Amino acid sequence: MTKSINTSGVGNAINRVEGHLKVMGKAKYASEFPVENKVYGQGINSTIAKGEIVSIDTSEAEKLEGVLKVITYKNAEKLKTLEGVRPEIATDSIAPVLQSNKVHYYGEYVGLVVAETFEQAQYAASLVKFEYKKDPTAVIDFEKSKSKAYTPDNGSNYSRGNMEQGFSEADMVVEQTYNTPIEHHHPMELHAVIASWDNGKVTAYSSQQIVEDAKIAISGTFQIPKKDVRVISAFVGGGFGSKLNLDQHVILAVMASKMVGRPVQVTVTRTQMFTNTNMRQQNEQKMRVGAKKDGTLTALSHETLSHTSTTQEYQEPCGMVSKMLYNVANNEVTYKLIPMNIQTPFAMRAPGEATGSFALESAMDEMAWKLKMDPLEFRIKNDTQTDLHENRPFSSRLLVECLRIGAEKFGWKDRKSEPRTNKKGNWLIGYGVSSASRNSPYLKTHSKVILELDEDKVFATIQMDATDIGTGSYTIIAQTASEYLKIPVEQVNVELGDSDFPITPGSGGSWGAASFCNGARAACENAIKTLKNNRNIAEDKEVAVSELLKKNQLTKFEAEGIAEPSAEFGKYSVFSFGANFSEVWVDKDTGMYRIKRMVNVASAGKILNPKTAYGQIIGGLTMGVGMVMAEQTRVEPNFGNFITRSFADYHVPVNLDLANIEVIFLPEEDKIANKMGIKGIGELGITSVAASISNAIFNATGKRMRSLPITPEKLI
Ligand code: MOS
Numbered sequence: 001m002t003k004s005i006n007t008s009g010v011g012n013a014i015n016r017v018e019g020h021l022k023v024m025g026k027a028k029y030a031s032e033f034p035v036e037n038k039v040y041g042q043g044i045n046s047t048i049a050k051g052e053i054v055s056i057d058t059s060e061a062e063k064l065e066g067v068l069k070v071i072t073y074k075n076a077e078k079l080k081t082l083e084g085v086r087p088e089i090a091t092d093s094i095a096p097v098l099q100s101n102k103v104h105y106y107g108e109y110v111g112l113v114v115a116e117t118f119e120q121a122q123y124a125a126s127l128v129k130f131e132y133k134k135d136p137t138a139v140i141d142f143e144k145s146k147s148k149a150y151t152p153d154n155g156s157n158y159s160r161g162n163m164e165q166g167f168s169e170a171d172m173v174v175e176q177t178y179n180t181p182i183e184h185h186h187p188m189e190l191h192a193v194i195a196s197w198d199n200g201k202v203t204a205y206s207s208q209q210i211v212e213d214a215k216i217a218i219s220g221t222f223q224i225p226k227k228d229v230r231v232i233s234a235f236v237g238g239g240f241g242s243k244l245n246l247d248q249h250v251i252l253a254v255m256a257s258k259m260v261g262r263p264v265q266v267t268v269t270r271t272q273m274f275t276n277t278n279m280r281q282q283n284e285q286k287m288r289v290g291a292k293k294d295g296t297l298t299a300l301s302h303e304t305l306s307h308t309s310t311t312q313e314y315q316e317p318c319g320m321v322s323k324m325l326y327n328v329a330n331n332e333v334t335y336k337l338i339p340m341n342i343q344t345p346f347a348m349r350a351p352g353e354a355t356g357s358f359a360l361e362s363a364m365d366e367m368a369w370k371l372k373m374d375p376l377e378f379r380i381k382n383d384t385q386t387d388l389h390e391n392r393p394f395s396s397r398l399l400v401e402c403l404r405i406g407a408e409k410f411g412w413k414d415r416k417s418e419p420r421t422n423k424k425g426n427w428l429i430g431y432g433v434s435s436a437s438r439n440s441p442y443l444k445t446h447s448k449v450i451l452e453l454d455e456d457k458v459f460a461t462i463q464m465d466a467t468d469i470g471t472g473s474y475t476i477i478a479q480t481a482s483e484y485l486k487i488p489v490e491q492v493n494v495e496l497g498d499s500d501f502p503i504t505p506g507s508g509g510s511w512g513a514a515s516f517c518n519g520a521r522a523a524c525e526n527a528i529k530t531l532k533n534n535r536n537i538a539e540d541k542e543v544a545v546s547e548l549l550k551k552n553q554l555t556k557f558e559a560e561g562i563a564e565p566s567a568e569f570g571k572y573s574v575f576s577f578g579a580n581f582s583e584v585w586v587d588k589d590t591g592m593y594r595i596k597r598m599v600n601v602a603s604a605g606k607i608l609n610p611k612t613a614y615g616q617i618i619g620g621l622t623m624g625v626g627m628v629m630a631e632q633t634r635v636e637p638n639f640g641n642f643i644t645r646s647f648a649d650y651h652v653p654v655n656l657d658l659a660n661i662e663v664i665f666l667p668e669e670d671k672i673a674n675k676m677g678i679k680g681i682g683e684l685g686i687t688s689v690a691a692s693i694s695n696a697i698f699n700a701t702g703k704r705m706r707s708l709p710i711t712p713e714k715l716i
Contacts, residue, residue, distance in 0.1 A: 008489030009482045010517075010676070013611040017489065018235075018474045027235045030207040031192035031267055038194055039068060041256050041266040042121035043249060044111035044128055045275060046103045049341040049640030050138035053101040053110060057129040061113055066120035068260045070128060072111040073098045077255050082220040096221060097248040103132065104310050105341045106641040107275025112252045114260050138341040140640035142282050142307060149305055149336040152315050158323060159332040160388065166299025166330025170290025174366045178287065178359040179707040182633035183280040184273065184644075185348055186652060189237020191277050195253035196263040201228040206250050209239040210506025211465045215499045217246035218254060233497040236507075239469040240623075241347035242277045244508050249276060271645045279633065281306050281345035283318055285359035295373050295381045297328040302359065308337045309344035316345070317352035321360050323389035324573065325437050326382040331389075341640055347508070349623055350683035353438050354690075358627070358708065361434035361691030366704065374417070375695065376407055376433050387573035395572040395672035398603035399435055402579035402666065406601040407433075409662060410581040419702035427585040430700025434688035436578035440605070440679040441511040444564040445519030446502030449481065449527050451557045453549045460485055461493045462523065466504040466516045468496055471682060472612030473507065473516055479609060480517040480676075484524035485545050502560065510576070510680025513608060515563065518674050522561025530559055563674070572672050576604040576679045580621075580692035582659070586700045591715030595625060595659040595693060602663065605670040605679030613681055617663045620685020625653045627686075628693045632709050
């Protein structure tokens with residue numbers, strides 16, 4: 001066999017294999033499947049934060065043409081509450097819906113109208129009248145409810161060393177509080193489902209990040225066997241954590257389909273995205289940092305106060321970064337939660353790191369300023385190759401390299417350390433830096449490969465229940481098959497997002513790429529190995545897969561593979577690392593600012609496709625810019641409703657807000673992480689962006705911003 005260079009295998013910047021389908025409008029998202037005979041469900045939301053429904057009048061809605069059913073707690077099926085659907089993945093329990101007359105937060109579903117058309121359902125929903133008995137003890141004001149905070153009983157509080165001693169050794173102490181607001185998910189594709197109940201069997205086309213979890217949740221909630229549930233999520237228009245869980249609209253759709261005997265589509269409206277999917281909660285993070293004059297950290301304490309709902313507990317691990325990022329012997333991380341009458345918060349891109357790194361990397365910058373040290377050198381001085389929290393080495397950690405290379409590319413040496421000294425006309429110019437880290441999990445993944453011989457060409461189909469949430473899963477899985485089967489990517493077909501396919505952990509927590517691709521690798525390797533073994537061909541002998549099929553007298557062959565972490569994996573801490581550099585120009589009179597340049601350097605193992613990887617990082621950076629410039633959900637302090645309820649008042653960055661962005665991936669293969677050397681990048685990009693921009697704003701203006709978002713009026 002002649003050896004040729006595979007230009008479509010792993011590491012090549014090929015275009016997305018599903019790109020054509022997407023631009024042609026042929027990629028089917030959940031609500032686009034042509035399910036016959038389908039009807040529409042429209043959820044109704046509560047208008048009190050806490051209390052009880054005392055009466056419901058459905059008569060007007062029921063009289064309306066096209067209306068098939070009005071479902072409320074009075075006629076809803078009794079459901080089972082599930083706890084810990086798949087604990088190893090840590091998605092939370094599924095809250096059943098319409099199970100009582102109790103209301104726990106403003107916007108909670110209190111009903112669903114099912115009608116022939118979407119418009120009829122929407123109009124009918126507005127005609128259902130609810131009378132409530134309001135409970136005046138609703139907890140809706142974070143600032144006023146701090147005395148209600150409790151310490152969660154989940155073992156997350158942590159300490160090492162001796163804090164008192166650490167602070168006594170310090171020459172300088174920084175003690176500051178950093179605030180981040182409630183933020184909401186806004187993927188382009190709204191959460192949607194078309195569910196069919198057919199004699200105890202359920203099919204759901206649902207926009208989900210993890211189809212297996214969705215399947216378990218439906219089967220458990222409705223008490224039907226898992227084998228009778230099929231979830232299809234072929235394309236997902238963004239998830240960011242909001243589609244990790246099975247949300248209540250899916251349960252409503254399944255229940256409604258069972259009741260009306262027809263497939264039911266429920267689409268969560270943009271306004272309902274605020275109340276019925278999930279969100280990042282408000283955090284108040286108190287940092288205490290101690291350091292010696294020479295920049296050695298002596299103590300680091302990170303206290304987080306957040307809120308959860310009154311029905312479920314969710315705690316964002318904001319202190320995670322403080323446990324592992326720097327070499328500090330004395331460390332304490334604590335959490336407190338206020339149960340509030342607001343929906344349960346949940347994971348939003350880089351839960352823990354995105355917010356925690358704002359606090360840590362701002363406090364580090366404050367300390368560097370106090371020490372009169374270069375903030376870049378201060379970070380480098382406190383680097384560690386050991387994860388002091390887990391007390392084990394990092395599988396690989398190129399944080400210092402990220403900082404050094406980034407500094408070089410960015411022109412860090414031109415930074416003026418004194419604020420308000422770098423000026424151009426009315427602009428105050430500042431440079432900021434921050435370190436980024438994100439856990440890089442690797443989870444058990446099953447995959448199947450089907451090989452078909454057509455004359456001399458082998459066509460391969462890879463199947464697994466993985467999802468592509470816009471990240472490029474289809475593409476990198478196709479490249480992996482191309483690499484391991486040594487066939488062009490054009491001969492690889494990838495089929496994902498169907499719970500009938502082999503089980504994967506789905507997309508979340510930055511584990512997708514490593515898990516899916518190693519799964520596909522394992523299936524391809526098994527196929528080749530079996531074909532060789534059957535003909536007594538030595539395993540190390542290079543034979544084209546087409547030849548192998550011929551030698552086996554086969555035109556079709558299937559193999560399965562499983563990828564999972566090795567014992568070695570558990571002996572190390574596996575994280576991706578990065579560095580962010582920002583240049584910000586602030587108008588000294590108006591406080592308006594522009595992010596002029598951003599440089600991100602990432603050390604994230606093997607980069608499967610530089611193009612899709614770049615997309616992940618700039619997506620993360622953009623979301624980080626959103627955190628800094630605009631994103632904030634406000635709660636009305638008397639009623640508990642969100643005041644921000646559309647894109648008119650919940651702002652996300654647009655192209656004009658964004659900088660000239662440079663992304664550099666350090667060449668790396670982390671073979672401890674997994675056989676292919678892959679680490680995660682889905683969440684690394686958002687991590688510490690807020691701090692790098694805020695630090696640049698300090699460098700420009702001398703004003704330290706400790707509350708996000710940083711809106712212009714705060715700078716004048
Ligand atoms: Mo992620 S926040 O696990 O999609």
